[in-house]
Amino acid sequence: MYIFPLKGGFALPYRNLLDLHIHSDNSKDADHSVTLICEKAIEKGIRAIAITDHCECLEYEEYGHSITCRQSAFEARKASLVFEGQLVVTSGVELGNPVRNTEAVDDVMKNNFDYVVASVHRIRGKKKSFRHLDYTREANRPEFLMPRYFDDVIETVEWNDFDSLAHLTYPIRYYPDELLAQFKLSGCEEQIRHILKTLAANGKALEINTGSKEYKTADIAGCTHPYFELVKLFKELGGEYVTVGSDAHNANDVGSGMEKAMRMAEEAGFKFITLYQRRTPLPIRIE
Numbered sequence: 001m002y003i004f005p006l007k008g009g010f011a012l013p014y015r016n017l018l019d020l021h022i023h024s025d026n027s028k029d030a031d032h033s034v035t036l037i038c039e040k041a042i043e044k045g046i047r048a049i050a051i052t053d054h055c056e057c058l059e060y061e062e063y064g065h066s067i068t069c070r071q072s073a074f075e076a077r078k079a080s081l082v083f084e085g086q087l088v089v090t091s092g093v094e095l096g097n098p099v100r101n102t103e104a105v106d107d108v109m110k111n112n113f114d115y116v117v118a119s120v121h122r123i124r125g126k127k128k129s130f131r132h133l134d135y136t137r138e139a140n141r142p143e144f145l146m147p148r149y150f151d152d153v154i155e156t157v158e159w160n161d162f163d164s165l166a167h168l169t170y171p172i173r174y175y176p177d178e179l180l181a182q183f184k185l186s187g188c189e190e191q192i193r194h195i196l197k198t199l200a201a202n203g204k205a206l207e208i209n210t211g212s213k214e215y216k217t218a219d220i221a222g223c224t225h226p227y228f229e230l231v232k233l234f235k236e237l238g239g240e241y242v243t244v245g246s247d248a249h250n251a252n253d254v255g256s257g258m259e260k261a262m263r264m265a266e267e268a269g270f271k272f273i274t275l276y277q278r279r280t281p282l283p284i285r286i287e
Helices: 034-043 065-082 102-111 142-159 185-201 228-236 258-267
Strands: 018-022 048-056 088-096 115-119 205-209 241-245 272-277 280-285
Touching: 018 088, 018 205, 018 241, 018 258, 018 272, 034 048, 034 065, 048 065, 048 102, 048 115, 048 272, 065 088, 065 102, 088 102, 088 272, 115 142, 142 185, 185 205, 185 228, 205 228, 205 258, 228 258, 241 258
Parallel strands: 018 048, 048 088, 088 115, 205 241, 241 272
Antiparallel strands: 272 280
16 A cells, blocks of 8 residues: 655545546536536545536436536536646536436437446335435335335346446435334345346446435445445456445535545455546556
């Protein structure tokens, strides 16, 4: 493990820090511009970032994603020129529930992103994402919704037109601790194994996402999505590619938890984190 000095006298345990899941103000729930995000990334010693603004496919027209995603791609490409030599900036998109509106996917992909992240925020039969569900209702208990969630993830990974699967254990981010204490993911083990095996077989990446409740980071909440045992299982099942991302929705959170995520990948047996340019995986050594 290398220690290298940064301007201002700081030092980081990894010299190839990346953050490949960041939202700019082109996402309706994020705060800051691509420019400020880049400045913060450089300040923190990060070498490469991906701007992955939301494209919620079920709300594609309602949220105006044809415009916001085009603007996001433009700003990321502009930033890659402005900050050349200081920071690698790639253009990306987070496709939410892409299988359920492939026409939206076809339209947004005209922006020729470097990197495409797939996610499931809302399961079939629910009008709200996990972030906004009422967890006092019996019907929303994890033993009822988690199997349905993983079914939707299976459908997404079998669809296959993406680069990395975001926050595999996403609903855990929002469930109250008292409900999670009564629930074991072991009941969904076969679904999870199927997801990881499919990713591995198709040459897709698994993301280690450090975003937690209300976008607080793993450094604060102590949780990553997925957690270590599932990252290790992915490796054992033949997984080749992993990505890391803070899921920052605020420039101050850029890079948060990335050292933890990279350490987790290393301990799971991965030697590289994968950066994507023009949808092509580029291995960046963990060092």
